[in-house]
Amino acid sequence: MPDLPEKKVGLIACSGEDLPVGTVSRLATLQVLERLRPLDTVTLCLPLFLAGEERERAFARFYPTIAIDGCSKRCAARATEKYSAQPAASLVIDDLIAEKSLPEPRGLRQLDDAGQAVVQAVAQELAREVDRLLGKKRTASGQVEIQAPSSEGEPAGIVVATCSCGSGIPVTHLQVSGHHVEALALPAILDQFRKIGKPANEATASELMEAVKLYNQVPDHEEAGWREAVLREYTRYVASGKPADTAN
């Protein structure tokens, strides 16, 4: 498999500065990123969907993403869908408060005790959703009982959350059957194939497509076009000896 960012769950919090539930969304998300599921999660600042580049907007197409919203305006869910892709899951804190009869949080800079309790509840709910999306089952003590084969053990101590901005999901533009598509991770795939000396031919095209489909949704009716475009790109890449073209 190409050397790419690991398949993790993306967390996009609204972080709403003007509402206590916005602070809850931020703190609960940080708790999952830093303490509860540090190896399984990544994040991106929501406003980067607009202020960032294509690699930022590829976020939810690459990572199954949970949108964490404070209020019913659902900025995180709507921004993710508008700029990147449909979130894999969505959580609205006001709804969770109502469903679980939790206390109403107060405070923006400093949440009150009720707000801290809601942060814990939201973080636990998020961690469960992360496990569900990754197909992990945990014991009562929190140890992983069943997990995907590539998953690692949990780290000791606290991990510092980091933003995925600029960290790079490489995007390549392809012409497929006369229209423009974005192919995630293609440069890394091409590079890996060239390094192991794969020739640019039809047999390699099948293998390339297997790798491409790990990171991209290729509709059945477009598969032949993708295959042709990917092989064309690989042929050019092998001949040039240069790095693959990306959008960045």
Added chain:
Amino acid sequence: MSEPKAPDSDRVLIIPCSGIGKAFGSVGREAAYLVVEELRPDDTATVCLSLLTMGDEESQQRVREQPSIAIDGCPKACARVNIEHAGAAPAAIFRVFDVFRAHKELRVQQVSDIGENGREMARILAEEVAARVDELRDRKE
């Protein structure tokens, strides 16, 4: 007798970046709250940056009609860019990195807990922002 409160429509909007994955983002957010809640509570307000990103009409109208100050935690400058995208120009732009450059002893490591150094950095930044708020208010009066 205390100064009268500015009407909501007349307040300076303090808009920090969301900065969830960077410690400087948390410092910027802390500085914004210091200004809005402690230093200039009667003259300032904030809006959710995510609402601006989503093109919320009411929020966009506020930044177009009221002076705004952007506080950014990283070079992506989400606060500034999103204000500009709403059709407004920030009256001032502050970068957390500039405070760090002037106070390199204040190292901040963690996003969720910026610690004493982070709070100190936020305090310094907040005072600079508050001074800018005063200038904007004086100019208006």
